[in-house]
Amino acid sequence: MFLGVDGGGTKTAFLLLSLEGAVLARHEGGSSYHPEVGIEGVRAVLNDGVRAVLAQAGLPTAAIRHAFFGLPTLGEDPATDPVLADAAGAAVAGSRYSCGNDMVGGWAGALACEDGIVVTAGTGSIAYGEYQGRGARAGGWGEVFGDEGSAHWIGREGLGLFSKMSDGRVPPGPLLDLVRARFQLTRDIDLCGLVNTPGGAARSAVAQVSQTVAAAAQAGDGAARAILIQAGGELARLADAVRAGLGVPEGEELALSYVGGVFRAGALVLDPFAAALEAGGHRYRLRPPLLTPVVGAALYAARAAGIRFSREQVTTLASK
Known part of the structure; x- marks a missing residue:
């Protein structure tokens, strides 16, 4: 076995x-x-x-x-x-x-195990592909200075958006109350204590906030939706980088799939992901994972x- x-x-x-x-x-x-x-x-x-x-x-x-x-x-x-x-x-x-x-x-x-590229967007983000016996990767640099488009990245961006909404630096949207409910905040500033205490900003815990960002976008929050649109673009760039690393001839169609919890947001992420791929000018057969x-x-x-x-x-x- x-x-x-x-x-x-x-x-x-x-x-x-x-x-x-x-x-x-x-x-x-x-x-x-x-x-x-x-x-x-x-x-x-x-x-x-x-x-x-x-x-x-x-x-x-x-x-x-x-x-x-x-x-x-x-x-x-x-x-x-x-x-x-x-x-x-x-x-x-x-x-x-x-x-x-x-x-x-x-x-x-x-x-x-067939030739093509897969973009993974879970807690972190990375892309890997194989083509005619060659392999290449892009992303996976970690949450400190990378992992763009990942659940951690979306969660961190969402927390930043919450702080701006709370301050009045941007107009409030559904995300404001959804984050308050998620963390059971009596005062918005109490989020600092929850996040900044040891273990409060654990990678997995921040990544879970991505679900709240998706829920806010689904509820019509344009600023939260913009985070997911940007995430889709970042993930498309990972795919294009791997394609270049594999040396795939220009114009050849290549299988491309995706895995990870970020893509469970469905069209909120997949639509901007597909749009960014098309804008990049390369030919892909985008399909769900087998x-x-x-x-x-x-x-x-x-x-x-x-x-x-x-x-x-x-x-x-x-x-x-």
Whole structure:
């Protein structure tokens, strides 16, 4: 069987896939974003998750033919990369495994390991693609000076807009009362204490405010809607940057998909995303993801073992 692990800033998903393409077990654990939970926190999430899916399937660790761990930040810091890889190896206790950034599982799931680009906009934002054996990425620089278009970026922009509405620097809109309700504010200024206390501005907590921004935009808040329009444009630029990095010939149509919680806002993000792609002048086949990132991670593990699933098997997986 093949084990796929899709790590993230909010949750980490685990899935066992049989050689016949059947899902044997699933599990969901906590964050595997080590800057927030620490290396030991990542190690615990991976160990617990692997044990949980094996217990569900009633199988030993030795039954894993290959495992792929897609982990946030992997490949970005030479000091922590080997430590994260060691944590993954310890979780599967000697079984064959490989590691990569969590963007890889998103790509593999959305396009079933076929050539094309996938933009991931969850807690953070990143894009990855493969074309004729080449791979390229863009984004994923982190919340301090990057992650444009991500849930964290949208949440941070939304909190900034709230402060301006509260001050009277911009006209008030639905976002004002929605943020007040979300944080149960007696006074608007009390938000400072909630956010500026230790842990109050945690990456995942700020990212969740993106849902409030989307709700405000849905309620007719033009300023909140402008944040989502800008997010769509930023995410389109990630796709175009990866296309350039892959060396795709001008005029060739390329498959493009998207994953992550930001896109659950639907047309509020997808419409400006598609419009920005069209304005960029490149040809894309924009389509929803075929499979989830954790299934993609399992497919990637199978590919590492020399196994490719048929189109029929992929279609069956997509229907479940």
